Amino acid sequence: MDFTTRCIHGAANNTHTTGAVSVPIYQSATFAHPGIGQSSGYDYSRLQNPTREHLEKIIANLEEGVDAIAFSTGMAAITALMELFSIGDHIIASEDLYGGTVRLFDNINKKNGLLFDYLDTSDLSKLRGLIRKETKAIYIETPTNPMMQVTDIQAVAALAKEYNLLVIVDNTFLTPYFQRPLTLGADIVIHSGTKYLSGHNDTLAGFLVTGRTDLSEKLRYIYKTTGACLSPFDSWLLIRGIKTLAIRMERQEENAKKVAAFLNSHEKVKKVYFIGLETHPGYEISKKQASGFGSMISIEVDTEATAKQVLERVNLILFAESLGGTETLMTYPMVQTHADVPIEDRLARGINDRLLRMSVGLENTEDLIEDLKQALS
Template structure:
């Protein structure tokens, strides 16, 4: 089935007989038993809810997985993933990660006895050099947030399988519309469903998707035990958002490429990080493993005052955290997404006081460029 059709009809709606086109919101915490030792298939919404089940089946189909688990947030999904590991286990992770993920690994997971090495995962030899007896997984973000580094997922997966390691890929930026990590050898795909899957900046959600039955069973146990499941109403919002995923992604990418090219011509802009530009170091890998480039742009301006001038001068674009919605948002990573990353570490990654990150929406691209132009002047 074509991806566009999957977005609309990704799972069979067999939970009701009314003929309703929109999946019902089963706003129920619990479900009655038909008899002793009998179940309708639903017992308690922490275990499963009909609305959430439909969403999970849809996301699993989009990612080519056997199971998807919908969480209350993207960070809740990553937290549950970390419960697969035990004290003393070692994980290799992309060096340029979303700040919230770094905060979780450094302040919660380390406290729980896990160890980490952060490395540029586009450097396969560098990753290989860090593997040791205690290593259990490689955690990849590609493209990374906010420096847009690209990792060869297939190469990492081949290395991991040779050492019996799990591979988890955060696919938030490209979504299954542009990138399918499970088909490239990954074991688990992670999403902040808050972003492109929802697409409207109106709810929080997270996903773990796997194509392995054994991992599905383990994750389902963790899921029901820790309990950070997505509510029925929020599940419905995600179902509604996914219906327009492909349309939004196409328009957002079209806008992003035009804006990225325009930014490269601006005197006050020093660097533009967009994987759809042919001079991006990850361009070739991107064209090989993905069908598109997405709509995330980071760019470095000449001075801190220019960065603040843009943030305070924009009129159409919104200065706000998050990404992936229909509205174009601009973020100041050093004060927002990566504020908790130690300054020395942050600067070593290029996240300085001149760096801005933009999530391009579906507005008229000429209006967006005009807004950036007036803010730069």
């Protein structure tokens, strides 16, 4: 079945008999038992809810995994994931991660005894050099947020297999429409469902997806114990959003290519980070492991004053955090998404006061370019 069709019909709807085309919202915290020792299959919504279960089956199907677990936020998903590890365990992570992930690792997980090293995970020789007996996992974003570094998932998975390490991939930027890390050897995939999967900037969600039954069992136990489950209504919003995932991703990528080309030719834009540009160092790897480039663009402008001017002058484009929705958003990473990353680390990674990040939406491309032209003038 084609991916587009699976977005709409990817999980058989066996949760009701009314014939409703839209999956019902089972807004119930608890479910009655038919008798002692008997269950309808649903007992308490922290464990499972019919609406959420339907969503999880769709996501597992799209990522080609055996299980997907829906959380209240992307950070809740990553927080639960870290409970797989014990005091003294070592994790190697991409150096250019979403700032909230770095904040969790450095301020919560380190306090609880986990050890982290950060590096450009596209450099396999350096990655191998950091592996030690305490190492348990390699955690990557590809492309990264906000510098758009690309890591060869298949190569990292082959390296990890030598040392019996987990490979964890945050696939938020490309979604399973463009990239399916489990098929490339990853063990666990992460999504901020708030972003492209939802697609409408109207709800928060997170997912962990795995192709391994042993990991599914461990994660399900952590999930029911820690309790950050996605609500029935938010699950329904995600189901609705995913129905248009394929067509949104195609249009947003098409828009992003045109916007990136315009920005790449503007005198005040000194660098464009978009993996769809042939000059991007990760372009060939992206073509190998993904079927598209997505719609995330970061740019470095000539001065801090220009960066602030753009943020204050854009009209159609919204100066707001988040990404992946129908509206085009622009973010200032150094004071928003990465504000809690130490300044020396931010600057070393290129996250300076001239860097802007764009999530290109579904608007008419010429309208977006006109807005950027006047904001940069």
